[in-house]
Amino acid sequence: MADYKALEDLVVQVRRDILRQVHKVNSGHPGGSLGCTEFFVALYNELMERNEKFTMDGIGEDLFFLSNGHISPVFYSVLARAGYFPVEELNTFRLLNSRLQGHPTTHEGLPGVRIASGSLGQGISVSIGAALAKKLNKDKHIVYTLCGDGELQEGQNWEAIMYAAGNNVDNLIVTVDLNGQQIDGATKNVLPLGNVKAKFEAFGWNVMDIEKGNDLKAIIAGMKKAKEKTGNGKPVCVLLHTVMGNGVDFMMHTHDWHGKAPNDQQLETALSQNPVTLGDY
Amino acid sequence: MKKYTDTGKKDTRSGFGDGLTELGKKNKDVVALCADLTGSLKMDEFKENHPERFFQIGIAEANMIGIAAGMTIGxxxxxxxxxxxxxxxxxxxxxxxxxxxxxxxxxxxxxHAGITLGEDGATHQILEDIGLMKMLPGMTVINTCDYNQTKAATIAIADYEGPVYLRFGRPKVANFTPADQNFQIGKAVQLQEGTDVTIIATGHLVWEALQAAETLNENGITSDVINIHTIKPLDDEAILKSVKKTGCVVTAEEHNFLGGLGESVARVLSTHHPAPQEFIATQDTFGESGTPEQLMDKYGLNASAIVNAVKKVIARK
Structure with a gap:
């Protein structure tokens, strides 16, 4: 049984980390990061089987790939607080000579990151490759991926989605952050995605929804159910219904905070809605 | 002059296929991915020998590259x-x-690199790929000259840790390098020694350079002929050593003169030892349909074009 109080505390602290990272450098992507905070916290602290020591090959453990690399603030915070690197390093987000580049990369050797992402649409393909390598290595662990909903507009995803189903890549769980927003506005206005569930199903995936995508209990229960669906010949897709900017009232239900940092006053307001739990970096 | 013998025309892609077959037997970590061109790439034997390590991706090259990147993790x-x-x-x-x-x-x-893909025309030919790949930080770029060298290079790159672009072609061409060669990434191969001109060639143009050197020799012009199979990292030392001796250079490649081997050589020379240079390459143009021989002739990518360029560059010394 998960310690929900501890996980909730971590969620609030990660929100503070996200806000303080982007505020300090007046850039970065808080909206999507906040929307996926509960998912990341649950994934790294409750769902994934992880080895203590980071190795690039990740043999004998579950792997995670972030396809929509712009939500790096939440990724970095959760990695740091899971022990991959010192939390103080969050101070270097987007600064010169930092390992915490604007978008995640292996290039500076940041533990926890296995592929560069940011140019969208590439994460599912990479995850399929890692999943195939696991099968070749007779490694029974799972490969998790997160991608954005707007990101599904990139054609490469559909090449990958077709391949995974056609080749029974069933040790793969792709989670789609279904927040309905992208930089230029609502996805339905920029380029309608249509029925994402029906599309994945038509390609041959096992698809399920987590309607309460910002609720830890719902996420943990849903993702455990998704894991049970692995190993049955089909790749698994989880449609995670989230609210962009979740946890900061003025950032919610809008695309305005996709790639914009709060000013001093806005930061203060946002932090006051998320008081210190585990301690700031 | 050293004598080089064509042991029988073969396509460089078969060198790749046979190299891959050999690799499959000796290295269990080698996996092969193909985007619906298994026969054209000569990957059938690997596929038959190791079906569990062969991945048919379909006509989806972007996905293929991503999957390949992911497979390295593991x-x-x-x-x-x-x-x-x-x-x-x-x-x-x-x-x-x-x-x-x-x-x-x-x-x-x-x-099917370059123009010698032939009849399919410009949609399938490419004369920009060396430039595209050499501009990527950390990418090694190799363009082999014959069957034996392509096979040796295919085997050698498995032991090198890092991304590699290996470029080869479709037509059957002279096979003249040793079957037992020790392929060293980044190491130029000196094929002829001379004093009047340096001819630096890559890929299918290496054999043409050797033919040109023979013709020139008959006219009293001796050439250093260097086979640059690795365009990046470039063997600066070998290039400089030769051009310091001869005082001029002709570069020859089946690629656009923008972004190709010639420009890489020009960078080395302009930085360390400026010297006259002539470029045997396509002149910022797309290809077209035709037989490989017709195309190489029309676009000035053969021994006679090299001979003319040598005469021109020597006059500029």
Whole structure:
């Protein structure tokens, strides 16, 4: 049984980390990061089987790939607080000579990151490759991926989605952050995605929804159910219904905070809605 | 002059296929991916020998590059195979982010490079791929000259850790390098010694350079002929040593003169030892349909074009 109080505390602290990272450098992507905070916290602290020591090959453990690399603030915070690197390093987000580049990369050797992402649409393909390598290595662990909903507009995803189903890549769980927003506005206005569930199903995936995508209990229960669906010949897709900017009232239900940092006053307001739990970096 | 013998015309893509077959037997981490061109890439034997390590991706090159990058995570050594055009231009961003920037050990193996693909025409030919690939930080770029060298290079790159672009072609060409050669990435091969001119060639143009050197020799002009199979990292030392002796250079490649081997050589010379240079290459143009021989002749990519360029460059000394 998960310690929900501890996980909730971590969620609030990660929100503070996200806000303080982007505020300090007046850039970065808080909206999507906040929307996926509960998912990341649950994934790294409750769902994934992880080895203590980071190795690039990740043999004998579950792997995670972030396809929509712009939500790096939440990724970095959760990695740091899971022990991959010192939390103080969050101070270097987007600064010169930092390992915490604007978008995640292996290039500076940041533990926890296995592929560069940011140019969208590439994460599912990479995850399929890692999943195939696991099968070749007779490694029974799972490969998790997160991608954005707007990101599904990139054609490469559909090449990958077709391949995974056609080749029974069933040790793969792709989670789609279904927040309905992208930089230029609502996805339905920029380029309608249509029925994402029906599309994945038509390609041959096992698809399920987590309607309460910002609720830890719902996420943990849903993702455990998704894991049970692995190993049955089909790749698994989880449609995670989230609210962009979740946890900061003025950032919610809008695309305005996709790639914009709060000013001093806005930061203060946002932090006051998320008081210190585990301690700031 | 050293004598080089064509032991029988063979396509360089078969060198790749046979190299891959050999690799499959000796290295269990080698995996092969193909985007619906298994026969064209000569990957059938690997596929038959190791069906569990062969991945048919379908006509989806972007996905192929991404999957290859992911397979390195877990210790595999992926060799991707498709035409050079679809191996580079079509998937440039996937190679850039998921392979090169991520530092993944992917071997991008590209057949039907250059203009000698022939009758299919410009949509399938590519004369820009060396430039595209050499601009990527950390990418090794290799363009082999014959069957034996392509086979040796295919085997050698499996032991090198890092992304590699291996470029070869479709037509049957002279096979003249040793079957037992020790392929060293980044090491130029001196084929002829001379004092009047340096001819630096890559790929299918190496044999043409040797033919040109013979003709020139009959006219009293002796040439250093250097086979540059590795365009990046370039063997600066070998180039400088030769040009300091001869005082001029002709570069020869089946590629656009913008972004190719010639420009890399020009950079080395202009930095360390400026010297007259002539470029045997296509002149910022697309290709067209025709037989390989017709195309090489029309676009000035053969021994007689090299002979003319040598005469011109010597006059500029």
């Amino acid at each position: 210790g595999k050594i992926p060799f991707t195979g498709t035409f050079a055009n679809f191996s580079t231009g079509r998937v440039y961003d996937q190679i850039r982010q998921s392979v090169a920037y991520s530092g993944k050990n992917v071997k991008i193996c590209a057949s």
